[in-house]
Amino acid sequence: MQGKHLNEKDFYNIYYYPKGAAELSEHLDSCPDCKSRYENFANETGLITKDIHNEKISGLDERFFNTQTDKIISAIRSTKEKDEMSRQLFPKLVPVMATVLVMFLAITAGVIHFSKNGPSGQPIMAMSEEDIADDILLMEIEELKEMPSIDGLEIFVELNGEGTDINDEHGAVHLKKTIKV
Amino acid sequence: MENNISIEVLKSGEESAFKEVIRMYQKQVLKIAYGYTNDLHDSDDIAQEVFITLYKNLKKIVSAEHLKHYIYRVAVSRSLDFLRRNRFKNLFVRFSQLGENKVNNFPGRADIPEDNIAYSDLNRALEMALNRLSNNQKTVFILKNHEGLSIKEISSITSMGESTVKTHLFRATRKIRAYISTTIMGEK
Numbered sequence: 001m002q003g004k005h006l007n008e009k010d011f012y013n014i015y016y017y018p019k020g021a022a023e024l025s026e027h028l029d030s031c032p033d034c035k036s037r038y039e040n041f042a043n044e045t046g047l048i049t050k051d052i053h054n055e056k057i058s059g060l061d062e063r064f065f066n067t068q069t070d071k072i073i074s075a076i077r078s079t080k081e082k083d084e085m086s087r088q089l090f091p092k093l094v095p096v097m098a099t100v101l102v103m104f105l106a107i108t109a110g111v112i113h114f115s116k117n118g119p120s121g122q123p124i125m126a127m128s129e130e131d132i133a134d135d136i137l138l139m140e141i142e143e144l145k146e147m148p149s150i151d152g153l154e155i156f157v158e159l160n161g162e163g164t165d166i167n168d169e170h171g172a173v174h175l176k177k178t179i180k181v
Numbered sequence: 182m183e184n185n186i187s188i189e190v191l192k193s194g195e196e197s198a199f200k201e202v203i204r205m206y207q208k209q210v211l212k213i214a215y216g217y218t219n220d221l222h223d224s225d226d227i228a229q230e231v232f233i234t235l236y237k238n239l240k241k242i243v244s245a246e247h248l249k250h251y252i253y254r255v256a257v258s259r260s261l262d263f264l265r266r267n268r269f270k271n272l273f274v275r276f277s278q279l280g281e282n283k284v285n286n287f288p289g290r291a292d293i294p295e296d297n298i299a300y301s302d303l304n305r306a307l308e309m310a311l312n313r314l315s316n317n318q319k320t321v322f323i324l325k326n327h328e329g330l331s332i333k334e335i336s337s338i339t340s341m342g343e344s345t346v347k348t349h350l351f352r353a354t355r356k357i358r359a360y361i362s363t364t365i366m367g368e369k
Contacts (some may be wrong), residue, residue, distance in 0.1 A: 004206065008355075009351070012351050012355075016325070016347075016350065017332075017347075044361075045354060045358070047303065047361075048307060048354070048357045048358060048361055049322075049324070049325075049327065049354065051212075051308050052304045052308065053215050053327060054212060054327070065204075065207055065208075068207060068211075068228060069200060069203050069227065070224060071197075071229055072203055072232045073203075075229065075233050076199070076236050077231060079233070079236075079237070093191045116330060137224065145246075168304065175222050177352075
């Protein structure tokens with residue numbers, strides 16, 4: 001290191017990591033200029049790295065810290081009580097929740113099953129919600145084939161208890177859209 | 182600070198042992214939180230959170246040293262969470278408190294004697310300089326200079342590599358030096 005002056009980074013290393021910067025520190029002993037610059041650096045750095053908050057926190061009175069401790073202990077006790085309540089309640093709730101879950105699954109499965117099949121048990125054609133909302137009429141294909149021609153006849157059909165006249169234009173359009181013969 | 186806490190007694194949930202831990206570390210935790218918030222009430226809230234979190238995780242503590250690192254880690258983490266939650270509020274508070282001497286705003290704190298006015302100006306400038314650091318730089322700077330932790334300990338607490346810790350420390354110190362030079366000493 002002889003002949004080469006130390007730079008700012010070297011000063012940081014000496015300041016923060018003196019053990020690892022032995023060679024740099026040795027240079028200070030042999031270079032008055034670097035030593036002088038480092039001493040200025042160390043004084044300034046010491047000022048800006050001091051624990052500025054220590055004085056403030058230490059200046060708080062004992063009352064503050066006792067109050068803080070009491071609040072923490074109170075919160076912990078409250079958490080303990082809640083945990084204890086959960087522990088006592090949980091064994092009783094599990095069978096109730098399991099029963100509710102099974103019933104819910106059973107009902108859901110039943111709803112899905114019945115919604116997929118018509119009253120005769122045969123699957124009905126899928127349709128959009130819009131079509132259902134428009135009271136589309138659906139018939140099983142075999143029944144439709146046995147029927148006389150639609151033209152000139154009044155045909156009244158039911159779906160889910162609600163009926164509509166398919167001879168009007170509205171009904172005929174819907175029937176054409178939904179049934180493939 | 183001597184650590185005479187029996188970890189086994191602490192983990193059993195005994196209240197008196199836990200109170201002892203609070204007494205041992207509450208000033209450090211409060212100081213760390215204050216380094217981020219510059220507000221005593223917010224720091225108090227954070228400190229309470231830290232100890233409640235510690236209580237819930239006592240089973241994970243394996244040694245006195247682990248306890249210390251865990252407390253610091255949670256203190257830093259909760260403080261950073263606070264900063265993230267209050268990003269815009271902090272910005273507003275920072276601007277509105279420019280020029281205000283916050284050192285006197287603590288209960289039980291004596292008034293600063295006149296001959297210490299220059300000292301408090303420096304402290305105020307240092308606080309503002311700290312606020313200009315990135316979260317990582319601030320964390321490393323506070324833990325190294327205010328808490329006196331080693332690079333290895335800081336690396337363990339923050340999960341950063343030692344080289345990264347050193348880099349953050351170097352940049353943080355440099356930034357603060359530059360800020361103080363321009364604000365207090367008027368250098369350019």
